[in-house]
Amino acid sequence: MEKTSRALFEARYILETGCTLRQCAAFFGVGKSTVHADVTARLAAIDPALGEEVARVLERNLEIRHIRGGESTRKKYRALRSKRG
Numbered sequence: 001m002e003k004t005s006r007a008l009f010e011a012r013y014i015l016e017t018g019c020t021l022r023q024c025a026a027f028f029g030v031g032k033s034t035v036h037a038d039v040t041a042r043l044a045a046i047d048p049a050l051g052e053e054v055a056r057v058l059e060r061n062l063e064i065r066h067i068r069g070g071e072s073t074r075k076k077y078r079a080l081r082s083k084r085g
Contacts, residue, residue, distance in 0.1 A: 003044055007038035008066045011047075014039065018060050025029075 001009075010024055017023075025032045039058070043051040051084075 003038065003042060006050060007042040008050075010035055010038050011043050011050050014054050014057055015050075018057055021058065040047075 006028070010028060013019065013027065014024055021032050021035050024039075025035045028035070039051070039054045043054060071075070
């Protein structure tokens, strides 16, 4: 897949799903750094307006990252408690 078209596919996927870079990378089978390069540098050169929209989604994901991490920890310990008792 060409880098330009991959960047556009990734950008549309992020906008549609609101996913994180890691989730997008897993979906497309590429690395997190590759997705980051695609949706920042490459996308800015291809379609700046789309790049700004994706940047807003990624910024929102950064802002709620601590909440997502706390939720994962809570689920982990809840599962451990249920196994014990």
